[in-house]
Amino acid sequence: MSEEQAANSVNAENAQAQNRKRTFQWLRKVNAKVRTGYSLLAGSILAAVVLSMMFPPKRGKFVKSSAMFFKEMITVLPSVLVLMGLFTVWVKRETVVRFLGQGSGISGILIGIFLGTLPTGPLYIAFPLASMLLRKGARIATVMAFLSAWACIKIPQELMEIQFLGIRFTLLRLTATIVLLIPMVLFAEAMHDRKKEEKRQGDTVQRKNIFN
Amino acid sequence: MSITAIIINSIVAVCLALSLLKSREKTLLALKVAFNAAKRIGLEVLALIIIIGIITGFLPNRSVAALIGSERGLLGVVIAAVLGSVLFMPAIIAFPLASTLKSMGASTMAITAFITTLTMIGFVFLPLEIKELGKRFAFLRNGLSFVVAIVIAVIIGVILG
Incomplete structure (x- = not known):
């Protein structure tokens, strides 16, 4: 019997891997579509040229503010990107996942938020990671906190926020976000589990249905 | 350069120096990652600079x-x-x-x-x-x-x- 079970689980694993592969392919297509930097750049240049011809007196202000922003960008952007590179190289994704299960209650959620702020990859890497963690039995609150922090707080990006919006604004926004994330994920967990109780037929079966 | 920019650059420079002290190869790899990221978002950044110019210049x-x-x-x-x-x-x-x-x-x-x-x-x-x-x-x-x-x-x- 164990052989048959083993074969089944291998099949399930394969199907999952396939599913994931397809998802990534779909994403790459979306990315290609969304990130058509070229057309965006060409479109904005065209718009700028047309507008400059239509409203010549406003051209000066356009050139001045573009030049100013270019200067502000170029003084920090290289540093931000280098910091991102350093994180990618020094902080291993496996380490992040290993630490994520630790701590319980609020401390677990805080660990999740902290680990989410480490720039270890784009959001679409985080979804399969989160799904794996849930299947391994991690709390919904922790995983959701991790995912939300991964989405909205990234240490190198925050340097950009400080440069353009000021340190006071940045610190306030981050504090408010972290403080509010905790009740949010706890509430979400309660809502999520409530429905699960209603629908429950068999423990493991139900879990599989929800997360696959 | 504004004070903020100087502080940001100094912090990153310190991190880079520490990384270089620990491992040359890893630091080079990090710079490569950074360069690739720059290539990926470079066009968008340029477009944004123009769009910001358009917004401030032409939009009341x-x-x-x-x-x-x-x-x-x-x-x-x-x-x-x-x-x-x-x-x-x-x-x-x-x-x-x-x-x-x-x-x-x-x-x-x-x-x-x-x-x-x-x-x-x-x-x-x-x-x-x-x-x-x-x-x-x-x-x-x-x-x-x-x-x-x-x-x-x-x-x-x-x-x-």
């Missing part, structure tokens, strides 16, 4: 203020939050855009809501999130994020005026 200030200014109150915040949920752009270029909108009369509340929903909520990623984590998880996370974004915006708006 009052149109921004009328849409998401402080006179608009909570409705302006909601508009900004919806825009942030639907649009898709890297956070790195969202901050300069937000600061431009702010200087043109957008309220602090509105730009906070914009930044928070922009980063936390991804309409583009929603199908993937549903696929990986289930409809319930995805809708709960995105829906609650929207509400939380508005609350954060109101808190910051009240504190910073």
